[in-house]
Amino acid sequence: MESEAVISKGRGQGDAETTLDKEDSAVDLMIEVDGAPTKSADTTKIQQQQQEDVAMQSGASESDSEESDDECTSILFEELPEWKDVTPVALVVGSVMPIAFEARFQSVFGYFRAISASGELSERGLQVATQAAKLNAANYAVWVYRRKALAFLKRDLNVELSYISRVIEKHPKNYQVWYHRQRIVELLKDWSKELDFAAKILKNDAKNYHVWQYRQHILRHFQILDHSELQFTDRLLQEDVFNNSAWMHRFFVLDNLPKACGKETLLEGDSLAEEIRYTIAHINAQVHNESPWSYLRGLLRDNWKTHFSTVNELCKGLYNQEHRSPHLLGFMVDLLDEDIANGYTASTADEKGRLLQKLVEICNDLAQLHDRVRQIYWTWIRDTFQFKYHKQFLSETVPEV
Amino acid sequence: MDGGFTEPSDFQRTRHIKYFERMLDGVPAAFASQEPNLMTVVYFCVSGLDLLKAKESLQKRKETLVSFVYSLQCNYRLFGVGGFYGSLSDVSLNAVSLQSPHGFLPGPGLARTYATLCTLVILEDNLSGVDRGGIRQLLRHSQSGSGSFHGALNILRKDPSTFFEAFSEDYESDMRFVYCACAISEMTNDWSGIDVEKMLDFIWKSRTYEGGFAQVPGAECHGGSTYCAVASLFLLCTAKRKGLVPSDCDRSFPSLDELFPAERPAEIASGSKERMQLIRWLVLRQVRGFTGRPNKPEDSCYTFWIGASLKMLGASSFVDERRLNAFCMETQDAIIGGFAKWPSSRSDPMHAYLCISGLSMLRRYGSSSREEPDVSDEGVSQPALLRPVNPALNISIQKSIKLLGKSS
Numbered sequence: 001m002e003s004e005a006v007i008s009k010g011r012g013q014g015d016a017e018t019t020l021d022k023e024d025s026a027v028d029l030m031i032e033v034d035g036a037p038t039k040s041a042d043t044t045k046i047q048q049q050q051q052e053d054v055a056m057q058s059g060a061s062e063s064d065s066e067e068s069d070d071e072c073t074s075i076l077f078e079e080l081p082e083w084k085d086v087t088p089v090a091l092v093v094g095s096v097m098p099i100a101f102e103a104r105f106q107s108v109f110g111y112f113r114a115i116s117a118s119g120e121l122s123e124r125g126l127q128v129a130t131q132a133a134k135l136n137a138a139n140y141a142v143w144v145y146r147r148k149a150l151a152f153l154k155r156d157l158n159v160e161l162s163y164i165s166r167v168i169e170k171h172p173k174n175y176q177v178w179y180h181r182q183r184i185v186e187l188l189k190d191w192s193k194e195l196d197f198a199a200k201i202l203k204n205d206a207k208n209y210h211v212w213q214y215r216q217h218i219l220r221h222f223q224i225l226d227h228s229e230l231q232f233t234d235r236l237l238q239e240d241v242f243n244n245s246a247w248m249h250r251f252f253v254l255d256n257l258p259k260a261c262g263k264e265t266l267l268e269g270d271s272l273a274e275e276i277r278y279t280i281a282h283i284n285a286q287v288h289n290e291s292p293w294s295y296l297r298g299l300l301r302d303n304w305k306t307h308f309s310t311v312n313e314l315c316k317g318l319y320n321q322e323h324r325s326p327h328l329l330g331f332m333v334d335l336l337d338e339d340i341a342n343g344y345t346a347s348t349a350d351e352k353g354r355l356l357q358k359l360v361e362i363c364n365d366l367a368q369l370h371d372r373v374r375q376i377y378w379t380w381i382r383d384t385f386q387f388k389y390h391k392q393f394l395s396e397t398v399p400e401v
Numbered sequence: 402m403d404g405g406f407t408e409p410s411d412f413q414r415t416r417h418i419k420y421f422e423r424m425l426d427g428v429p430a431a432f433a434s435q436e437p438n439l440m441t442v443v444y445f446c447v448s449g450l451d452l453l454k455a456k457e458s459l460q461k462r463k464e465t466l467v468s469f470v471y472s473l474q475c476n477y478r479l480f481g482v483g484g485f486y487g488s489l490s491d492v493s494l495n496a497v498s499l500q501s502p503h504g505f506l507p508g509p510g511l512a513r514t515y516a517t518l519c520t521l522v523i524l525e526d527n528l529s530g531v532d533r534g535g536i537r538q539l540l541r542h543s544q545s546g547s548g549s550f551h552g553a554l555n556i557l558r559k560d561p562s563t564f565f566e567a568f569s570e571d572y573e574s575d576m577r578f579v580y581c582a583c584a585i586s587e588m589t590n591d592w593s594g595i596d597v598e599k600m601l602d603f604i605w606k607s608r609t610y611e612g613g614f615a616q617v618p619g620a621e622c623h624g625g626s627t628y629c630a631v632a633s634l635f636l637l638c639t640a641k642r643k644g645l646v647p648s649d650c651d652r653s654f655p656s657l658d659e660l661f662p663a664e665r666p667a668e669i670a671s672g673s674k675e676r677m678q679l680i681r682w683l684v685l686r687q688v689r690g691f692t693g694r695p696n697k698p699e700d701s702c703y704t705f706w707i708g709a710s711l712k713m714l715g716a717s718s719f720v721d722e723r724r725l726n727a728f729c730m731e732t733q734d735a736i737i738g739g740f741a742k743w744p745s746s747r748s749d750p751m752h753a754y755l756c757i758s759g760l761s762m763l764r765r766y767g768s769s770s771r772e773e774p775d776v777s778d779e780g781v782s783q784p785a786l787l788r789p790v791n792p793a794l795n796i797s798i799q800k801s802i803k804l805l806g807k808s809s
Contacts, residue, residue, distance in 0.1 A: 097425055099439075117498040119498075137434075138434055244695040248621040249621075255619070290695040290696065373687050373724055376718055
């Protein structure tokens with residue numbers, strides 16, 4: 001096979017091979033410092049030795065990690081003897097929005113395209129892909145190539161996992177790197193490091209959308225969701241109760257946990273009552289926080305009837321303490337609507353009329369005093385409810401409110 | 402009236418035109434990482450110039466742009482899928498890859514195809530050079546089992562000489578690409594590439610307890626993904642009314658007609674529970690500018706994502722235009738042009754474009770307060786500063802009408 005020949009040629013480049021190992025061992029060292037050793041000390045030592053050897057040979061600095069990347073940026077692939085059998089595939093610079101690429105960028109991607117085009121799956125191919133990812137982690141082709149080459153060369157995917165961890169730490173908001181990690185972990189069928197890794201990235205930005213999406217994928221894909229995940233969201237909410245992502249994730253957990261433990265639902269009965277108490281405690285601590293109010297609505301979805309008096313007490317209490325947060329008042333509009341529609345506290349048309357009056361008053365206060373940016377919205381909400389109940393009351397031949 | 406607000410500084414139309422023109426003429430090395438998605442950045446600039454009414458500027462570049470765009474088209478007859486590449490590097494790679502039996506063949510993608518079609522429509526190309534059959538195949542190959550869509554395809558050579566197969570699992574799938582699939586179907590006037598019920602299932606499963614939509618089921622609802630979901634549903638509703646998709650396609654889901662009530666005035670139509678909750682989540686995003694999620698800072702790009710969602714729902718009058726404009730003006734770079742994400746950051750083409758297209762929906766920039774804005778620029782006593790944007794396609798209403806007629 002033609003490609004076999006190309007590949008063995010690639011493998012012949014010993015320098016390229018060890019350079020890559022060297023880089024990966026540096027990652028392992030780093031992970032080990034974090035308390036999660038992945039390799040025995042002996043292996044690490046050997047690789048350290050290799051690393052030093054290669055550093056001597058290539059004249060590069062001790063660690064060719066991303067931190068010392070600048071050191072090697074001056075070297076172009078065109079100048080390296082081990083690449084002289086490859087003709088780079090130059091980028092056609094278009095007539096529209098031409099990019100003033102730096103020579104290094106052109107060189108790396110020229111060789112990366114050459115390797116992709118020939119179909120060479122080799123150690124040196126991985127090396128050029130590593131360089132390409134350093135320059136542009138958002139280039140999906142780089143990651144597609146890596147996965148293909150890793151599979152062909154039967155590389156240890158644990159090493160790749162360490163590598164992608166480091167790339168993600170540099171580019172935590174990049175779609176491609178998270179997707180690469182997902183694919184690698186799925187191939188490894190080893191999720192043991194994943195939740196800790198996600199938690200670690202969340203430490204820098206607890207609202208990073210990619211991490212949450214990834215974490216949920218891992219929990220679902222490997223079916224490893226359990227009660228500890230609720231504690232995880234609780235910890236994050238203790239750190240920042242305004243973290244809407246953590247609230248959302250908590251809902252995801254409650255929604256999916258029953259399936260994991262063979263129950264019908266956690267969103268009813270005692271567990272729901274407990275979750276409502278939990279939410280109310282957070283509301284009492286920060287009345288103007290939109291997140292727990294929305295979460296409470298989510299919990300009450302089909303359960304207003306059972307928990308009406310609890311949330312009614314909550315709102316009354318806060319309102320009487322002169323709280324006027326738009327989120328409290330907005331919730332009260334829903335609460336009054338539920339009450340009028342279902343007659344939880346009001347049964348006669350007269351009583352319902354008074355509730356409607358209160359609803360109108362709250363909408364007016366929101367529009368004119370407490371939430372003026374949404375003045376027109378609250379006026380519309382007021383009119384919508386007046387219209388809705390006016391029609392209803394009329395049909396019951398009750399005096400107009 | 403409201404204390405504490407100074408009048409916003411002037412909208413620097415000429416500077417913004419220069420900004421987009423400069424981008425099209427060439428960008429510095431810092432843009433190298435944008436290379437795989439260059440076509441999307443080109444679309445931002447071209448559509449930006451169109452909304453800014455820079456007719457001459459577009460006319461001058463039209464020929465170059467159109468031939469550039471068509472050079473990115475994927476060869477359907479060769480690969481069995483059509484659509485467009487994101488940049489010339491994919492094209493140049495394919496040219497060489499085809500020479501070797503194991504070469505990597507990057508395929509077309511949905512976001513690039515969407516950006517390309519928008520660009521062609523803005524340039525008043527009649528799309529006669531677009532391979533519609535190939536695009537239909539692209540959509541079919543891109544839809545995942547969950548009903549969502551993958552971002553792009555790779556092409557696999559099954560047999561060294563003739564047979565190619567497209568596959569998509571190398572790319573993530575989420576609401577962004579659902580939107581692209583719908584917008585592409587709208588512009589090609591062909592919805593047969595989409596399994597509509599599967600897609601609806603994915604969209605509604607991604608709705609969260611807050612009332613907006615997430616990128617995937619279970620995740621947090623977000624201004625960007627909510628826009629993608631609302632625009633997809635809106636375009637589908639339009640297609641349903643035109644008879645392009647079965648009239649009962651939404652029978653197992655919340656009704657599209659109740660989500661987007663057809664009768665006027667839409668402003669006071671309340672509609673379904675889903676509609677009310679969605680509108681509430683959207684209007685709650687306004688601080689002065691819009692945020693993408695609760696308890697996050699305002700960001701100028703949501704001027705479009707949130708504003709356009711409200712517009713499609715007939716609820717744009719709930720936006721406090723004065724406060725929104727004041728925030729956007731703080732993100733404007735009045736010297737080099739463009740808009741930034743935040744007042745303290747640097748302008749970039751994406752935020753520049755999305756902020757401008759968001760502003761174009763405001764009355765002060767000439768958009769009519771009614772939901773059917775004026776079509777022509779001419780004959781208006783006070784000429785509008787911007788062409789109003791079609792909120793579902795994110796190109797000017799004027800150009801979308803030229804393509805699709807008045808009904809959309």
